Amino acid sequence: MNCLSTPPPCIELSHVRLVRGNTPVLEDLSLQWAQPRIGLIGHNGAGKTSLFRLLCGLDAPAAGQVLFDGHNLHEAGRERTRWVGMMFQNPDDQIIFPTVEEELALGLQSRSASKREAKAQARQFLAQRGLGHWAERAISSLSQGQRQMVCWLALLITAPRTVLLDEPYASLDLPGQAQLADDIAAAPQQVIVSTHVLSHVRDYARVVWLDQGQVRGDGPGEEVCAAYEAAVATEVAARRARRSVLSSGS
Numbered sequence: 599m600n601c602l603s604t605p606p607p608c609i610e611l612s613h614v615r616l617v618r619g620n621t622p623v624l625e626d627l628s629l630q631w632a633q634p635r636i637g638l639i640g641h642n643g644a645g646k647t648s649l650f651r652l653l654c655g656l657d658a659p660a661a662g663q664v665l666f667d668g669h670n671l672h673e674a675g676r677e678r679t680r681w682v683g684m685m686f687q688n689p690d691d692q693i694i695f696p697t698v699e700e701e702l703a704l705g706l707q708s709r710s711a712s713k714r715e716a717k718a719q720a721r722q723f724l725a726q727r728g729l730g731h732w733a734e735r736a737i738s739s740l741s742q743g744q745r746q747m748v749c750w751l752a753l754l755i756t757a758p759r760t761v762l763l764d765e766p767y768a769s770l771d772l773p774g775q776a777q778l779a780d781d782i783a784a785a786p787q788q789v790i791v792s793t794h795v796l797s798h799v800r801d802y803a804r805v806v807w808l809d810q811g812q813v814r815g816d817g818p819g820e821e822v823c824a825a826y827e828a829a830v831a832t833e834v835a836a837r838r839a840r841r842s843v844l845s846s847g848s
C-alpha cells in the first residue's frame with residue numbers, strides 16, 4: 599500500500615563514484631529509483647549508509663552525478679531539504695536540540711516559520727499523535743527507541759518528498775516496529791528503507807541488494823530477498839565447512 603497523491607520523484611544516479619576518507623565506497627554506480635517504496639539490503643559495509651549520505655547531500659560524488667527529478671541534487675542548495683530527508687541509524691547522530699518540541703521545530707524553522715510558530719506547530723503535531731506529553735521532554739530522558747521515534751517524527755513534520763530510513767527498526771520494540779511500519783505504509787512520501795530485517799521490505803515492489811558498493815540484485819522484494827538469503831546460506835555453509843576442516847586438522 600502507498601498513499602502518494604502525486605507520482606513519486608525519480609532519483610537517478612549516473613556513473614557515481616563515492617570516496618569516504620581514503621576508501622572508495624561506490625564505483626561507477628548507476629541506478630534509477632522512481633517507486634514509492636524501495637528496500638535497500640546488503641551485508642555490513644556494503645555501502646548502504648554511504649549511498650544514503652550521498653542521496654541527502656551530506657557527501658558529494660567524486661565522479662558522476664545524482665539527479666532528483668532531473669535536477670542536480672548536489673547543486674540544489676537549501677531546496678534539497680524539501681526533496682530528501684534522512685533518518686540516521688543512530689538517533690544521537692541526528693538530534694541536536696535538548697527537548698522534543700525544539701527538535702521537531704528545527705525543520706519547520708528552516709522552512710521560514712518563526713521559532714514560536716514552529717514550536718506551536720510541533721506541539722500540535724505531537725498532540726495529534728497522542729504524544730502531547732512528549733513536547734517538553736528532555737531528549738536525554740528518552741530511551742534509544744523513543745529517540746528513534748523522535749527522528750521519524752522530525753522527518754514526518756518537515757515532509758520532504760523522499761525519506762531515507764537507515765535501519766529504522768533497529769532500536770524499536772515490537773509495538774514500535776508495527777507503528778513505524780504502519781506510518782511508512784501511510785506516508786505520502788517516497789520511502790527508501792535500508793534494513794537487515796528482510797521481513798520489513800520483502801513485500802516491496804522494488805528491493806536493491808548492494809554488495810561492496812555494487813548492485814548485486816534489483817527487483818521485486820520477494821525475489822531479491824530470497825536471492826540474498828540463499829547467498830548468505832551458501833556463505834555460512836562454506837564458513838562452517840572451513841572451520842570444521844581447520845578444527846579437525848588441529
Ligand SMILES: Nc1ncnc2c1ncn2[C@@H]1O[C@H](COP(=O)(O)OP(=O)(O)OP(=O)(O)O)[C@@H](O)[C@H]1O
Nearest residue numbers: 618619620621623641642643644645646647648649
Ligand atoms: N568515515 C569513513 N571513512 C572511511 N571509510 C568509511 C567511512 N564510513 C564508512 N566507510 C567505509 O565505507 C564502506 C561502506 O560503509 P557503510 O557504512 O556505507 O556500509 P553499510 O552498508 O551501511 O553497513 P552497515 O550495514 O554496517 O550499516 C565500508 O567499507 C566502511 O568501512
